[in-house]
Amino acid sequence: MAITAVEAADSRPVLLGREKVERGIGIALLVGVTIWLIWNFIAGPVQFVNVALAGLRLGAIYALIALGYTLVYGIIELINFAHGDLFMLGSVFTSIVLVKWFGAGTGSLADWGLMLVTLVIVMAMCAGLNITSERVAYRRLRRAPKLAPLITAVGISFIFQWFGLLLNGSSQKSWPKVIPDGGLVLGPVTIDWSTIIVIVVTVPLLLILSYIVQRTRQGKAMRATAQDQDAARLMGINVDRTIAFTFALGGAMAGAAGLLYLETFGTTRYDAGFQLGLIAFTAAVLGGIGNLQGAVLGGVLIGLIQGFNDGLPYGFGQKWSQTVVFTILILLMVFKPEGILGKPTIEKV
Amino acid sequence: MTATESSPASTRPGEPMLSVDDIALYYGNIAAVKGLSMRVHKGEIVTLIGSNGAGKSTTLRAISGLIKPRAGSISFNGERLTGKQGHEIVKAGICQSPEGRRIFPRMTVSENLDLGAFLRNDKEGIAADRARVLELFPRLADRISQKAGTMSGGEQQMLAVARALMGSPQLLLLDEPSMGLAPVLVDLIFDTIETIRDQGTTVLVVEQNALAALRIADYAYVLESGSLKLEGPAAPMAEDDEIVRAYLGG
Ligand SMILES: Nc1ncnc2c1ncn2[C@@H]1O[C@H](COP(=O)(O)OP(=O)(O)OP(=O)(O)O)[C@@H](O)[C@H]1O
Numbered sequence: 001m002a003i004t005a006v007e008a009a010d011s012r013p014v015l016l017g018r019e020k021v022e023r024g025i026g027i028a029l030l031v032g033v034t035i036w037l038i039w040n041f042i043a044g045p046v047q048f049v050n051v052a053l054a055g056l057r058l059g060a061i062y063a064l065i066a067l068g069y070t071l072v073y074g075i076i077e078l079i080n081f082a083h084g085d086l087f088m089l090g091s092v093f094t095s096i097v098l099v100k101w102f103g104a105g106t107g108s109l110a111d112w113g114l115m116l117v118t119l120v121i122v123m124a125m126c127a128g129l130n131i132t133s134e135r136v137a138y139r140r141l142r143r144a145p146k147l148a149p150l151i152t153a154v155g156i157s158f159i160f161q162w163f164g165l166l167l168n169g170s171s172q173k174s175w176p177k178v179i180p181d182g183g184l185v186l187g188p189v190t191i192d193w194s195t196i197i198v199i200v201v202t203v204p205l206l207l208i209l210s211y212i213v214q215r216t217r218q219g220k221a222m223r224a225t226a227q228d229q230d231a232a233r234l235m236g237i238n239v240d241r242t243i244a245f246t247f248a249l250g251g252a253m254a255g256a257a258g259l260l261y262l263e264t265f266g267t268t269r270y271d272a273g274f275q276l277g278l279i280a281f282t283a284a285v286l287g288g289i290g291n292l293q294g295a296v297l298g299g300v301l302i303g304l305i306q307g308f309n310d311g312l313p314y315g316f317g318q319k320w321s322q323t324v325v326f327t328i329l330i331l332l333m334v335f336k337p338e339g340i341l342g343k344p345t346i347e348k349v
Numbered sequence: 350m351t352a353t354e355s356s357p358a359s360t361r362p363g364e365p366m367l368s369v370d371d372i373a374l375y376y377g378n379i380a381a382v383k384g385l386s387m388r389v390h391k392g393e394i395v396t397l398i399g400s401n402g403a404g405k406s407t408t409l410r411a412i413s414g415l416i417k418p419r420a421g422s423i424s425f426n427g428e429r430l431t432g433k434q435g436h437e438i439v440k441a442g443i444c445q446s447p448e449g450r451r452i453f454p455r456m457t458v459s460e461n462l463d464l465g466a467f468l469r470n471d472k473e474g475i476a477a478d479r480a481r482v483l484e485l486f487p488r489l490a491d492r493i494s495q496k497a498g499t500m501s502g503g504e505q506q507m508l509a510v511a512r513a514l515m516g517s518p519q520l521l522l523l524d525e526p527s528m529g530l531a532p533v534l535v536d537l538i539f540d541t542i543e544t545i546r547d548q549g550t551t552v553l554v555v556e557q558n559a560l561a562a563l564r565i566a567d568y569a570y571v572l573e574s575g576s577l578k579l580e581g582p583a584a585p586m587a588e589d590d591e592i593v594r595a596y597l598g599g
């Protein structure tokens with residue numbers, strides 16, 4: 001007893017000291033960034049706001065994709081490498097349904113209704129594809145060593161890309177957009193129509209998702225399955241269906257992101273999922289993988305970081321965009337490995 | 350005289366509620382249980398005892414559909430359970446408080462109890478059962494909004510039993526419900542099991558604490574290395590010195 005007490009007394013101050021240093025560095029970094037932001041704001045307030053809005057728009061799209069990573073990781077601890085490509089397919093499906101089938105993009109008022117219908121269709125298509133990949137591949141590997149489903153996800157990523165290549169061809173394609181250029185003019189600031197639409201679509205989706213997970217029976221089943229599959233079975237929860245449902249939710253969000261991306265940037269590429277997927281995955285990790293609010297926060301943060309870095313007078317510029325994002329990710333992982341809102345893994349039993 | 354081979358079925362009239370017939374259970378290629386048959390009749394407390402690794406938990410897992418028997422069959426109220434999935438077996442009326450408690454650590458006590466009633470729609474019935482389990486375990490009422498993972502081992506054990514009861518099962522499977530409890534609480538748990546039975550739930554209980562289990566049980570099965578060693582009415586078994594010494598570590 002006496003020995004352990006002495007040991008405890010010995011080791012505690014040391015630990016506390018290190019924690020203090022880490023917190024100090026963290027706070028110093030935050031203060032530095034804040035000063036840098038204020039500096040930029042003073043140098044050009046209008047530009048600052050415009051850049052922030054563009055960052056927010058991008059961040060909302062990242063957030064929608066990041067949710068798919070975090071939902072699937074949260075329930076079966078799989079990093080779904082194919083998820084970025086599912087997003088890419090969402091944008092390609094949108095180009096096919098909205099432009100080729102519905103002939104939207106002519107500037108008529110009916111386009112808006114067609115876009116809404118397309119949103120529902122594309123969300124359903126991506127949900128269906130995600131369920132299919134779970135049913136055909138991951139479900140069979142649920143009891144296999146962790147590497148097997150991971151490699152399978154890489155394989156599915158290639159299948160999705162091939163599918164995108166088939167539908168979209170090997171080069172980038174441009175499409176007419178429903179959302180017109182320009183935006184809402186508020187004094188010196190112009191809020192792009194696309195920014196407004198992205199927010200108007202994303203916020204309700206996030207609220208619905210949060211309602212499903214927190215309040216519904218299916219959501220309860222998801223949370224229980226995420227914590228202990230066998231215990232969930234003993235409660236009468238259909239675990240297979242619950243996991244499939246989770247894939248459906250993630251897929252639907254990726255589909256919505258695909259549509260919003262196309263309506264913002266107007267292009268499709270068969271390999272667009274790689275880079276965006278990677279950044280959205282980073283967002284999920286940054287926010288704390290497995291945590292839904294974390295994914296949204298991470299997505300918006302990375303969108304803003306990229307926006308500020310690429311667009312502000314004292315930023316590093318667009319070619320440094322990825323470097324800055326990943327530097328920030330690495331710094332965060334050093335100081336807070338579980339992510340901003342993630343729980344330390346000790347809690348996981 | 351021993352309680353063995355005395356055509357036990359004759360002492361238990363009527364159709365069995367749960368009937369396990371000649372099942373073989375494997376983990377990979379390793380047999381955990383071979384040729385086990387057992388019966389549980391309505392209104393009974395039946396205990397399944399045996400030393401560590403005998404296959405008791407494996408048997409309960411098979412009844413709940415968490416592992417599939419390689420041979421043999423399990424039926425409940427005349428309906429075949431083999432081949433059904435876990436959630437379908439809960440629907441049929443069998444709930445389990447598993448070994449190691451397996452409560453949902455990041456949910457509150459209250460949410461854990463709600464999940465126990467996941468398949469039920471009868472609001473009044475659920476409320477009544479909630480009141481009943483909180484009366485059985487007043488400790489849980491005190492901690493109703495605490496995260497289950499932060500409770501003490503004994504409290505978690507109570508929660509596991511309470512959660513299983515929230516499913517309002519016809520048959521309750523308990524895997525070592527006295528595990529990790531202080532002696533006073535062990536007595537309380539065994540009293541509670543009797544109360545649960547008196548309130549109309551049939552109980553199959555696995556216990557390390559064999560003598561205590563035999564005291565409250567009507568009928569007992571003794572497993573050894575995955576095979577049935579003994580079966581018979583519980584009371585005489587508890588009094589048989591030879592059996593106690595040989596199988597129950599008495
Ligand atoms: N997941 C598993 N994989 C491989 N073997 C297992 C697994 N679970 C149990 N076993 C083996 O099956 C046999 C029976 O285990 P079981 O858990 O049913 O024993 P038990 O009677 O419940 O023991 P205890 O009293 O210690 O809980 C043991 O030999 C055990 O090592």
Ligand SMILES: [Mg+2]
Pocket residue numbers: 405406407448524
């Ligand atoms: Mg056991």
